[in-house]
Amino acid sequence: MSRMREDVTSSEMRHDWLADRWVIIAPQRTARPCDFDLVFDEPSGVGDCPFCCGHEAETPLAVASYPAISANRKKESCAEWSVRVVPNKFPAVNIPGTRPPMRYATHPASPVPTNGINLFKRRGLSGGHEVIVESPEHLYSISQLDPESTQTVFRAYRDRLRYWLTEREICYAVVFKNVGQDAGASLVHTHSQLIATDILPPDVQRAAERMQLFYEQENECLMCRMISDEVELGVRIVEQTPDFVAFCPFASRLPALITILPRQHQSQFEKLNDQELEQVSWLTHRTIRRLEKLYPAVAYNFVIQTAPSCRKDSASFHWRLELFPRLTKVAGFEWGSDCFINPLAPEDAARALRQAGV
Amino acid sequence: MSRMREDVTSSEMRHDWLADRWVIIAPQRTARPCDFDLVFDEPSGVGDCPFCCGHEAETPLAVASYPAISANRKKESCAEWSVRVVPNKFPAVNIPGTRPPMRYATHPASPVPTNGINLFKRRGLSGGHEVIVESPEHLYSISQLDPESTQTVFRAYRDRLRYWLTEREICYAVVFKNVGQDAGASLVHTHSQLIATDILPPDVQRAAERMQLFYEQENECLMCRMISDEVELGVRIVEQTPDFVAFCPFASRLPALITILPRQHQSQFEKLNDQELEQVSWLTHRTIRRLEKLYPAVAYNFVIQTAPSCRKDSASFHWRLELFPRLTKVAGFEWGSDCFINPLAPEDAARALRQAGV
Numbered sequence: 001m002s003r004m005r006e007d008v009t010s011s012e013m014r015h016d017w018l019a020d021r022w023v024i025i026a027p028q029r030t031a032r033p034c035d036f037d038l039v040f041d042e043p044s045g046v047g048d049c050p051f052c053c054g055h056e057a058e059t060p061l062a063v064a065s066y067p068a069i070s071a072n073r074k075k076e077s078c079a080e081w082s083v084r085v086v087p088n089k090f091p092a093v094n095i096p097g098t099r100p101p102m103r104y105a106t107h108p109a110s111p112v113p114t115n116g117i118n119l120f121k122r123r124g125l126s127g128g129h130e131v132i133v134e135s136p137e138h139l140y141s142i143s144q145l146d147p148e149s150t151q152t153v154f155r156a157y158r159d160r161l162r163y164w165l166t167e168r169e170i171c172y173a174v175v176f177k178n179v180g181q182d183a184g185a186s187l188v189h190t191h192s193q194l195i196a197t198d199i200l201p202p203d204v205q206r207a208a209e210r211m212q213l214f215y216e217q218e219n220e221c222l223m224c225r226m227i228s229d230e231v232e233l234g235v236r237i238v239e240q241t242p243d244f245v246a247f248c249p250f251a252s253r254l255p256a257l258i259t260i261l262p263r264q265h266q267s268q269f270e271k272l273n274d275q276e277l278e279q280v281s282w283l284t285h286r287t288i289r290r291l292e293k294l295y296p297a298v299a300y301n302f303v304i305q306t307a308p309s310c311r312k313d314s315a316s317f318h319w320r321l322e323l324f325p326r327l328t329k330v331a332g333f334e335w336g337s338d339c340f341i342n343p344l345a346p347e348d349a350a351r352a353l354r355q356a357g358v
Numbered sequence: 359m360s361r362m363r364e365d366v367t368s369s370e371m372r373h374d375w376l377a378d379r380w381v382i383i384a385p386q387r388t389a390r391p392c393d394f395d396l397v398f399d400e401p402s403g404v405g406d407c408p409f410c411c412g413h414e415a416e417t418p419l420a421v422a423s424y425p426a427i428s429a430n431r432k433k434e435s436c437a438e439w440s441v442r443v444v445p446n447k448f449p450a451v452n453i454p455g456t457r458p459p460m461r462y463a464t465h466p467a468s469p470v471p472t473n474g475i476n477l478f479k480r481r482g483l484s485g486g487h488e489v490i491v492e493s494p495e496h497l498y499s500i501s502q503l504d505p506e507s508t509q510t511v512f513r514a515y516r517d518r519l520r521y522w523l524t525e526r527e528i529c530y531a532v533v534f535k536n537v538g539q540d541a542g543a544s545l546v547h548t549h550s551q552l553i554a555t556d557i558l559p560p561d562v563q564r565a566a567e568r569m570q571l572f573y574e575q576e577n578e579c580l581m582c583r584m585i586s587d588e589v590e591l592g593v594r595i596v597e598q599t600p601d602f603v604a605f606c607p608f609a610s611r612l613p614a615l616i617t618i619l620p621r622q623h624q625s626q627f628e629k630l631n632d633q634e635l636e637q638v639s640w641l642t643h644r645t646i647r648r649l650e651k652l653y654p655a656v657a658y659n660f661v662i663q664t665a666p667s668c669r670k671d672s673a674s675f676h677w678r679l680e681l682f683p684r685l686t687k688v689a690g691f692e693w694g695s696d697c698f699i700n701p702l703a704p705e706d707a708a709r710a711l712r713q714a715g716v
Contacts, residue, residue, distance in 0.1 A: 176690030184689025331542025
């Protein structure tokens, strides 16, 4: 197959097989006028930052701590750790043992029909919510870390996912990162989060079901097939290592969205060995640097989706890291239709990312 | 049923029956610290705004124009119109007759398997994309219009929906509004948009299917049941008129999300009569003023979902107007799981909105 340029000069719809969802690729939309300047965040908050070294008492006690590598010691006072994992002080889920009484359970003020469909179904939500503080210094992007420290961060992801996904009550755990105000960050100091829950969120369940369905129909893993097609085609590839590949998916919902995948089938991120961790952390770091080269101080999210622990068909699950730069805003059409309008063709995004030297 | 206060002091999950999706209500999250200030947009762009009166030649020719009401004339030069509908110069869909050749059709550079599942499915997208300019003056919110002008805006929505939904090739049409940069607006001058397509977006199809399913199981319309339950309960009601009701839905994905519904079953917004238009435009205007009283210059979207014209079961569809204030950012967890964390319980939002005098 040739590396032919796939120009898109008019709107087209593309089907995201994994999510079973169509997106609109509309490159002509980029030409429209705008009253607003895209403002990128500058790092702030230094001095009273609870994640900085010396402020350890302002967070709950660490559940894991990774020692500083001596070569990277910059301040004597921060020499003890390079990565710290602490419980989130403001958890999105209820933490068993600490949860306050659920008042709604004793004051069920929403009508519950004695038969038929209940429009007011509610339930508790238990699990864990942790913060992975990625540096003792007040840095604002993981791209500012050196390769060894980045690898330590990924080791923390692996270890905490492994911890939570072997807990009895836990069904699902996800590591995610919010960088910049537009990506939902509230603190600038570089950090990630882990949420573990006793339920499986709808999109994750759907993705797991789709991967299983593909496997049943094609006798092959969906993501393995996708990797082989993308690598052969080349136009959407950003970068490859022997064991990993970064590319802009065919039906990207957002401009410059990037997926990083293990090239060999692997269901569980938490089973990565140290050599694989080194490669995937290196590739992620480079990919974020490419992105920041194109869009300085860009806000972004990334999410590591590993197989849920409560499904029997998890062998068909192929773990992935998804990187969502926040270059456009979700607008009314998207909220109303769940159909995203992406003004940057993934082929053009991938070409620009490849060309961005790092 | 009592108007008992439904306090939520810990996280809980709530099921959105219409979307068949769970959300996390996590009020304790509002206490967390933040390095960022919430910055609201100030109106700008006056002078070179293509939507201002006197600049009509900068937009395509109007497809509809509504005359100014004499009492509201402020400038002699803008006397001819109060609302103008023009084709979008940067359409998200291909406009039949104007579309450039689709190069992807002649350069299919993505691999297409001769049998089995196609991971690179694509198709064209045709329809219409219009802008409803809501005032000849450089206002930035529909709440700055007087009641008569607001009603004219809603008449334009009705007329354009009616036009598109009787076009043969069109399956779906939606009116939506983006106000403020955080809501995806690129121009500040108050305006809405209409997109009509020859396909049904996934969320709209799902909503239509869910409404039909509810009807089949309960022999009653889902939204009619919801209105009757919400009105009886009262805790989530914002305001009512004889024919319409505004409330914060039980399983709101975003803080202070508001739905406005006709109290009597109606599938098609475009069939509203003038008296109904007057009421719904008045209620929407008041609701936005309440929201702006609580959160000055807040960014928001609204979307009018009317029955698609290509489904046979559209009688079970109940049209709705959904108002999405953009007070929080969609972050990594949401992108990865499609499970939203809403830090403001809808009962608390509704109480605050009721108490905001307008």
